[in-house]
Amino acid sequence: MTDAPVAREYRTGSDPRTLRDALGCFATGVTVVTCLDSEGHPVGLTANSFTSLSLDPPLLLVCVAKAAASAGPLSEAEHFAVNVLQTGQQPASITFSTRVEDRFGCTAWALGEHGVPVLMDSLSVFECARRAIHEGGDHYILVGEVKKATFESGLDPLLYFRGRYRRLHFD
Numbered sequence: 001m002t003d004a005p006v007a008r009e010y011r012t013g014s015d016p017r018t019l020r021d022a023l024g025c026f027a028t029g030v031t032v033v034t035c036l037d038s039e040g041h042p043v044g045l046t047a048n049s050f051t052s053l054s055l056d057p058p059l060l061l062v063c064v065a066k067a068a069a070s071a072g073p074l075s076e077a078e079h080f081a082v083n084v085l086q087t088g089q090q091p092a093s094i095t096f097s098t099r100v101e102d103r104f105g106c107t108a109w110a111l112g113e114h115g116v117p118v119l120m121d122s123l124s125v126f127e128c129a130r131r132a133i134h135e136g137g138d139h140y141i142l143v144g145e146v147k148k149a150t151f152e153s154g155l156d157p158l159l160y161f162r163g164r165y166r167r168l169h170f171d
């Protein structure tokens, strides 16, 4: 006989690792959020806190850690892009979430119509005008108004669940 699984529990004051593990039960896609800094250099970081927010007006949001180097440029830029990654872009997700000297030097990209860096071969790309920035604890909530969206219909999404990259699989 096997024991019944025991649910783990977080309460105020518990180890934050337990809260992270609980939040990690929410499976997400993976994005790279990009902009140009005030000197025109491309900036970007991997983010899975992306959410669609409104259809009319067309809004989306992404949460950026205040401690992230990209937080300053992203909160100052007039435009930013959310690049939704496909399975073949796992290397880009790793590049944009780790200490890589020149993230854009090892990733194929181009400037989009709104002057934002767009990663080539992404599953979808949302080019946005910055609409609002809200405080959210140790993160900023960056709200963008979608000016242009493009997507590929034949590619599979890169997923993230319980701290690991995953792929869709259907029975």
Ligand SMILES: Cc1cc2nc3c(=O)[nH]c(=O)nc-3n(C[C@H](O)[C@H](O)[C@H](O)COP(=O)(O)O)c2cc1C
Pocket (backbone or CB within 6 Å): 030, 044, 045, 046, 047, 048, 049, 050, 063, 064, 065, 066, 067, 068, 069, 070, 071, 093, 096, 097, 098, 099, 160
């Ligand atoms: C799958 C995944 C999702 C992530 N999601 C976010 C996120 O939503 N917001 C965030 O600020 N950092 C997120 N990170 C962490 C940043 O990508 C990481 O801290 C990055 O190095 C920040 O770069 P920067 O300091 O150059 O801005 C995520 C990392 C991974 C691997």
